[in-house]
Amino acid sequence: MTKGKFYSVGTGPGDPKLLTVAALETIENADVIAVPDSGNGKNAVLEIVTEYVGEKNILYCPMAMTRDKEKLARCHEDSCKMLQAELDGGKNVAFLTLGDPSVYSTTMYVHNMLKEKGYSTKMIPGVTSFCAAAAALDLSLCEGGQALHILPASYGGTEEGLALDGNKVLMKSGKSILKVKKFANMENNEVYAVERCGMEGEKIHTSLDTIDETTGYFCVMIVKEKEQ
Incomplete structure (x- = not known):
């Protein structure tokens, strides 16, 4: 089975009107929507795209709000395994991040890990x-x-x-x-x-x-x- 593709998608700072056409198309075409989950209640990035996600499966990836390197490493590894399971099943995954994925974003940790493991990856820029x-x-x-x-x-x-x-x-x-x-x-x-x-x-x-x-x-x- 052909493996799926991983997309790091910038959703802009918060206003849904600042979503790019490329971001919307990627979200609409993805099989799975992944979001960072800090465990602190409302998910800011998911609120931006709620009306565009529809009935797609949402994958909540653990991303602790901490600077403890060991805890962060475990979160990134756990998230990477969750994403690999979807990609190995042939599903395209859009991982949503506030702003732009190239600027202090949570998604780039798993993006780079997946890239090193040989998965196909692509970044979709967003308004910073x-x-x-x-x-x-x-x-x-x-x-x-x-x-x-x-x-x-x-x-x-x-x-x-x-x-x-x-x-x-x-x-x-x-x-x-x-x-x-x-x-x-x-x-x-x-x-x-x-x-x-x-x-x-x-x-x-x-x-x-x-x-x-x-x-x-x-x-x-x-x-x-x-x-x-």
């Missing part, structure tokens, strides 16, 4: 959260010769990253939001943020003043250099 956040704020991310740096804010190195020339996008701020806020509060920067961009409960921040410890995981900060 930081591009959607910039649009919500009605501002550009970079112009002319400006550099743009994408920083995983909760992983350390934020202060060093903010010292680089150019504009910065800070993703995965999470519980470190106040620390990030401290580093970003410099005279030569303008700081913006969007929480839950395109999702229910979206909040737009046009200054540091309204950003506090209640700011959630789905928050993108944009730090722009002031024009000299």
Whole structure:
């Protein structure tokens, strides 16, 4: 039997209107829809595509929200085995991920594992959260010769990253939001943020003043250099 194909599908930041035609076609043509499952209740990525999934089988792949390397490795291995079972049965699988699969996505761990095992894989790009956040704020991310740096804010190195020339996008701020806020509060920067961009409960921040410890995981900060 011919093995199925694995697709990592970017669903955009949260608004179903930002789903691409390619993403919709891949979802419609897939035999199985896979989603990351953190065990924390509602599945954000599944809510985006609910009306397009129909009666397809949903495969919930364990993806713990932790930095424990051993726990993560077990989750990735368990998810990979679940996906292999479907692929070996000749089924095409679409693994859905928020934003774009190439930017800090959960799907790429199993994508690369399956690719190394010889399975056919393909990435379907999606609108990134930081591009959607910039649009919500009605501002550009970079112009002319400006550099743009994408920083995983909760992983350390934020202060060093903010010292680089150019504009910065800070993703995965999470519980470190106040620390990030401290580093970003410099005279030569303008700081913006969007929480839950395109999702229910979206909040737009046009200054540091309204950003506090209640700011959630789905928050993108944009730090722009002031024009000299």
